[in-house]
Amino acid sequence: MEDYLKEFQTLVKVHHFAEGYAQDIISESFFGFPLQTIVEAEKKLTSKETPSVAYFSMEYGLATSFYNCFHSNKPVSESNNLPKQNIFSNMRIRDYYFGFQIDNKIIDLPIYSGGLGVLAGDTLKSSADMKVSLVGIGILWRKGYFKQNFWFKDGQVPEELNWDPYTYPGLVPLDTIIKLHLKDQDLHLRLWKYYVYSSDKSHAVPLILLDSNLEENKQESRRLTDQLYRSDNAYIKIMQRLILGAGGVKALEALGYSIDRYHLNEGHAAMALVEKAGELGKDELKSIGNNFIYTCHTPVAAGHDRFPIKELEKILPDKNIEFIRDNGLENGDTANFTVLLMNRCKHVNAVAKKHGEITRLQFPQYAEKIQSITNGVHLPTWISAEVNALLKKYGVTTGDCFDQDEGPKKLEELRKNDQFRLDLWNAHQANKRLLKSIFENWGIKEDVFTLCWARRIAGYKRPSLIFKDPHRLVEIAKKTGPIQIFIAGKAHPNDNLVGTFINEIMNTIDALGKQSSILRIVMLENYDIFFGKLLTNSVDVWLNNPLPPFEASGTSGMKAILNGVPQLSTLDGWVVEAESAAADSDGGIGEIFGYRHKSGEPIGNELDLRLESDSVELYNSLEKLVKLYYETDEKGKVNINSKWIDVMINCLIQGHYFNTCRMVREYRDRMWFEKE
Numbered sequence: 001m002e003d004y005l006k007e008f009q010t011l012v013k014v015h016h017f018a019e020g021y022a023q024d025i026i027s028e029s030f031f032g033f034p035l036q037t038i039v040e041a042e043k044k045l046t047s048k049e050t051p052s053v054a055y056f057s058m059e060y061g062l063a064t065s066f067y068n069c070f071h072s073n074k075p076v077s078e079s080n081n082l083p084k085q086n087i088f089s090n091m092r093i094r095d096y097y098f099g100f101q102i103d104n105k106i107i108d109l110p111i112y113s114g115g116l117g118v119l120a121g122d123t124l125k126s127s128a129d130m131k132v133s134l135v136g137i138g139i140l141w142r143k144g145y146f147k148q149n150f151w152f153k154d155g156q157v158p159e160e161l162n163w164d165p166y167t168y169p170g171l172v173p174l175d176t177i178i179k180l181h182l183k184d185q186d187l188h189l190r191l192w193k194y195y196v197y198s199s200d201k202s203h204a205v206p207l208i209l210l211d212s213n214l215e216e217n218k219q220e221s222r223r224l225t226d227q228l229y230r231s232d233n234a235y236i237k238i239m240q241r242l243i244l245g246a247g248g249v250k251a252l253e254a255l256g257y258s259i260d261r262y263h264l265n266e267g268h269a270a271m272a273l274v275e276k277a278g279e280l281g282k283d284e285l286k287s288i289g290n291n292f293i294y295t296c297h298t299p300v301a302a303g304h305d306r307f308p309i310k311e312l313e314k315i316l317p318d319k320n321i322e323f324i325r326d327n328g329l330e331n332g333d334t335a336n337f338t339v340l341l342m343n344r345c346k347h348v349n350a351v352a353k354k355h356g357e358i359t360r361l362q363f364p365q366y367a368e369k370i371q372s373i374t375n376g377v378h379l380p381t382w383i384s385a386e387v388n389a390l391l392k393k394y395g396v397t398t399g400d401c402f403d404q405d406e407g408p409k410k411l412e413e414l415r416k417n418d419q420f421r422l423d424l425w426n427a428h429q430a431n432k433r434l435l436k437s438i439f440e441n442w443g444i445k446e447d448v449f450t451l452c453w454a455r456r457i458a459g460y461k462r463p464s465l466i467f468k469d470p471h472r473l474v475e476i477a478k479k480t481g482p483i484q485i486f487i488a489g490k491a492h493p494n495d496n497l498v499g500t501f502i503n504e505i506m507n508t509i510d511a512l513g514k515q516s517s518i519l520r521i522v523m524l525e526n527y528d529i530f531f532g533k534l535l536t537n538s539v540d541v542w543l544n545n546p547l548p549p550f551e552a553s554g555t556s557g558m559k560a561i562l563n564g565v566p567q568l569s570t571l572d573g574w575v576v577e578a579e580s581a582a583a584d585s586d587g588g589i590g591e592i593f594g595y596r597h598k599s600g601e602p603i604g605n606e607l608d609l610r611l612e613s614d615s616v617e618l619y620n621s622l623e624k625l626v627k628l629y630y631e632t633d634e635k636g637k638v639n640i641n642s643k644w645i646d647v648m649i650n651c652l653i654q655g656h657y658f659n660t661c662r663m664v665r666e667y668r669d670r671m672w673f674e675k676e
């Protein structure tokens with residue numbers, strides 16, 4: 001074995017190495033992973049020969065508890081274990097009697113809140129898989145997002161999350177501390193590092209995390225990197241964005257990285273451009289945007305960062321203010337980060353074709369610049385072991401994202417293979433048995449139609465749509481067959497409107513107590529990547545009902561189709577493309593229902609949720625799906641000729657496109673290292 005430790009230590013200066021990390025970083029191993037891989041990746045990033053990308057994002061969902069887990073010889077702090085959770089179901093007695101805990105599950109690195117973060121994490125993983133020389137920049141959220149409790153009559157009750165970065169396997173503090181010179185203070189930031197390895201561990205992408213919790217900082221400043229998306233005041237929001245953008249640029253310089261492209265995931269990272277501009281002379285300023293890529297993720301107004309220029313003036317040096325005034329001023333007194341980035345970045349993209357169309361409608365002055373690159377999910381993270389093994393057995397190269405034509409062709413052939421159809425059904429049933437065993441105390445069954453709605457709880461995503469008419473739901477279950485529903489998601493703690501949805505949902509679930517023999521509803525606290533994987537892999541139908549056209553892309557349904565799980569969805573985001581691609585296959589990717597936004601029409605009001613009319617359509621589509629599902633049962637035996645299995649196959653076929661390997665390849669070829 002070669003010894004890479006010396007080289008590693010000259011490249012990466014771990015703080016308190018001897019006391020805290022010497023047992024886990026040894027001659028050839030970094031927390032159980034090859035140390036050589038890190039040495040090589042670090043060298044590429046510091047070399048001028050290799051073109052490199054810096055990717056900035058407020059959050060990263062890395063699925064550290066189940067994908068490429070590092071091993072540590074240090075005991076993990078108690079606070080990093082998944083706490084005991086409550087279940088809120090329409091079997092309330094069971095909720096009281098049974099605690100709910102997954103053994104030995106440690107919390108995923110708590111530096112994400114939902115879909116945007118998971119996408120950023122999947123992007124790093126696929127970049128590693130494709131051996132791109134890339135480094136991620138983010139923030140070490142000392143208190144994560146928040147711990148969620150659902151209390152009957154109170155709804156969502158948030159609690160502070162405390163976890164210990166010092167015993168988190170694979171996460172290391174560096175000696176490096178950078179300084180931001182601001183009007184009111186010098187802000188010190190410690191750098192931390194985490195590494196995202198490729199699936200085959202032959203390449204790695206470092207993730208730099210910034211941390212303001214240092215003694216050198218004043219008390220209030222030490223708490224700036226406590227909690228993700230604190231929105232209680234403009235000052236904290238600005239400072240968090242400054243840390244990510246300006247701190248990120250300084251961190252790259254301090255580490256000696258030679259960066260060719262800066263990719264800003266959402267407007268949160270706009271201060272990176274502002275910081276870079278501040279370093280340049282007037283002549284160089286003209287072309288500053290040539291190295292910048294901006295990905296816009298939302299058509300919802302609140303998703304775009306706007307700050308009073310007065311607030312920014314209290315903090316930022318004058319040269320930064322001047323640049324912002326020249327490039328991103330709105331109504332004379334507001335800095336609009338979206339406008340700033342659209343103005344100056346060479347490449348701007350939306351995250352699905354439909355979203356591209358909507359973004360061009362919203363920002364007509366930049367219409368020519370706005371491209372779309374449809375989101376994806378990281379295949380090795382989200383495909384279940386069962387379905388992966390099945391596809392391998394039949395020679396389908398899902399998982400090899402370099403092949404987008406062969407896989408679908410092969411699956412089309414396999415459609416006629418009875419054994420394959422049976423094996424696919426059985427693979428899904430095996431996944432469902434895992435769900436059943438975890439929720440055994442709630443009587444979840446493997447032969448009952450199971451539906452799930454799980455994601456960030458936001459108004460336009462309409463979490464309560466399926467509970468609009470509980471009588472109709474019961475009627476479907478009585479007439480067509482029993483139904484199990486899972487529901488999970490976190491709402492931003494300051495979103496009061498959404499708080500009322502949660503209360504409504506809980507009241508409805510409670511009122512359905514008498515129906516639990518035919519309709520079981522289980523609501524989970526603390527939806528995270530672990531539950532995201534469990535649910536997308538194992539339920540029968542994935543429910544996705546955002547109000548069109550406000551869902552930029554959505555990704556959870558992509559995780560489901562990879563596993564052959566059909567969709568019950570409105571027509572928005574990625575689904576527009578998948579539905580049209582699967583249009584010629586009988587049954588498509590499931591049932592599409594509800595209001596449709598027509599091209600070119602005004603975007604409408606995101607608060608006009610159309611619950612009445614869309615819920616009627618939802619129930620009709622649900623009824624069709626439940627009926628189709630129960631046709632798979634032929635007197636206790638599986639009816640392998642059932643159309644249901646064709647729909648599952650249609651989903652698998654679409655999975656070949658909606659992954660981050662295809663997405664990263666598009667970013668690489670069109671924006672990072674485009675051929676001129």
Ligand SMILES: *Cc1c(COP(=O)(O)O)cnc(C)c1O
Nearest residue numbers: 114115455528529532554555556
């Ligand atoms: C995939 C994922 C999401 C995104 O869900 P959407 O339906 O795309 O909004 C959110 N949270 C977690 C934990 C996820 O894994």
